[in-house]
Amino acid sequence: MKQDDQTFIEAPSSTGWTRRKFLQLGTKSGSLAIMASALISVWPITRYLSSRPSLGPSVLKVKEEAFPPNQWMQIPSSRVWLLKDERGYTALLATCTHLGCEVKLHSDNLWHCPCHGSIYDEEGRPRSGPALKALPRLAMTRDSEDTLTINLNKTVGMDVRIL
Amino acid sequence: MGFWKHIRPRFVWSSAASFRYTFCLGGLSFLAFIVLALTGLLLMFHYEPGSGSFNSILTIHSYIPFGDIIRSLHYWAGQIMVLTVTLHMLRVIWTKSYKPPRELNWIVGISLLILTLFLDFTGFLLRASQESTSAGTIAHNLVTLIPGVGLDLAYMIFGESTSPGTSSLKVYVFHCVFLPLSVFFLQGYHFWKIRKDGGVKPL
Numbered sequence: 259m260k261q262d263d264q265t266f267i268e269a270p271s272s273t274g275w276t277r278r279k280f281l282q283l284g285t286k287s288g289s290l291a292i293m294a295s296a297l298i299s300v301w302p303i304t305r306y307l308s309s310r311p312s313l314g315p316s317v318l319k320v321k322e323e324a325f326p327p328n329q330w331m332q333i334p335s336s337r338v339w340l341l342k343d344e345r346g347y348t349a350l351l352a353t354c355t356h357l358g359c360e361v362k363l364h365s366d367n368l369w370h371c372p373c374h375g376s377i378y379d380e381e382g383r384p385r386s387g388p389a390l391k392a393l394p395r396l397a398m399t400r401d402s403e404d405t406l407t408i409n410l411n412k413t414v415g416m417d418v419r420i421l
Numbered sequence: 422m423g424f425w426k427h428i429r430p431r432f433v434w435s436s437a438a439s440f441r442y443t444f445c446l447g448g449l450s451f452l453a454f455i456v457l458a459l460t461g462l463l464l465m466f467h468y469e470p471g472s473g474s475f476n477s478i479l480t481i482h483s484y485i486p487f488g489d490i491i492r493s494l495h496y497w498a499g500q501i502m503v504l505t506v507t508l509h510m511l512r513v514i515w516t517k518s519y520k521p522p523r524e525l526n527w528i529v530g531i532s533l534l535i536l537t538l539f540l541d542f543t544g545f546l547l548r549a550s551q552e553s554t555s556a557g558t559i560a561h562n563l564v565t566l567i568p569g570v571g572l573d574l575a576y577m578i579f580g581e582s583t584s585p586g587t588s589s590l591k592v593y594v595f596h597c598v599f600l601p602l603s604v605f606f607l608q609g610y611h612f613w614k615i616r617k618d619g620g621v622k623p624l
Contacts, residue, residue, distance in 0.1 A: 302487040302490075305487060306466075306486055307463075309467075309484070309485045309486055309488075311477075311485060
């Protein structure tokens with residue numbers, strides 16, 4: 259050991275350890291342990307924060323009798339509207355195809371989006387504003403004599419009807 | 422910046438650096454407080470105060486990934502903090518560290534003990550179990566017994582009396598914001614005052 263490397267004089271110790279050395283090692287390994295635990299917590303915390311507890315229902319069941327013909331009728335507390343015409347039933351999802359705000363059927367028989375002013379005609383085809391695609395129609399199945407089941411995750415063409 | 426200058430003293434008495442003099446009880450309480458702050462912040466992302474609180478705890482505990490670990494850490498760190506803070510007070514009595522010049526820090530410490538107990542109790546109320554809603558009702562009714570201001574005070578602290586499975590938004594705000602911030606700043610003063618009063622050296 260070279261003498262000129264020593265900047266201070268330590269009290270002699272039988273083990274070669276001094277309090278200063280011990281505390282320096284402790285500080286270093288402590289900081290390392292904190293950094294390591296922060297690093298391994300990143301993945302669990304990301305998973306924890308990004309977890310969605312409630313996805314909401316993926317189907318809607320509707321009683322048929324409540325809907326008069328040739329008129330869009332909103333299913334209560336949902337964005338789904340039903341229309342019964344001479345060919346059968348169709349379900350429309352009143353979510354703007356621009357950025358997802360809820361559109362409403364106004365008294366001029368056009369669908370208006372309150373967010374950026376997109377306007378759709380009665381069938382849901384875009385007429386003006388930033389939206390370029392038509393309002394989606396949802397797939398339906400007939401469960402029983404008077405119950406329709408609407409699949410909120412599956413869209414169908416505008417002309418599809420169910421009897 | 423007197424805080425940082427006093428928190429790192431120029432020297433510490435060797436007797437004060439002895440483990441058996443303090444048993445690190447104050448430091449352990451602070452460690453528990455840090456764990457509580459971190460896990461509590463995470464729990465706030467999924468906990469719902471109000472009518473959905475008991476269900477949101479069930480969701481955190483059984484559905485959300487790592488939710489059970491985070492909630493259990495919060496619960497046990499809380500239990501440990503109440504224990505270490507109480508033992509810390511007994512240690513201070515044992516070593517007579519409440520005597521001059523440290524009377525003020527003793528008062529601050531007692532305030533911190535009371536705040537810790539309030540944090541523990543409000544946390545218990547936020548569980549919204551049958552047991553804790555009963556405890557909340559009892560506490561609410563005890564506060565109402567204070568002459569004159571009782572009713573208003575009870576409403577201020579607990580809000581409307583709650584039914585099982587429901588927690589009070591007011592208790593939630595006290596537990597998550599007001600009480601922890603008070604503890605945080607009082608703790609800072611507490612630590613600073615230890616150094617200002619001459620470390621933890623025995624009288």
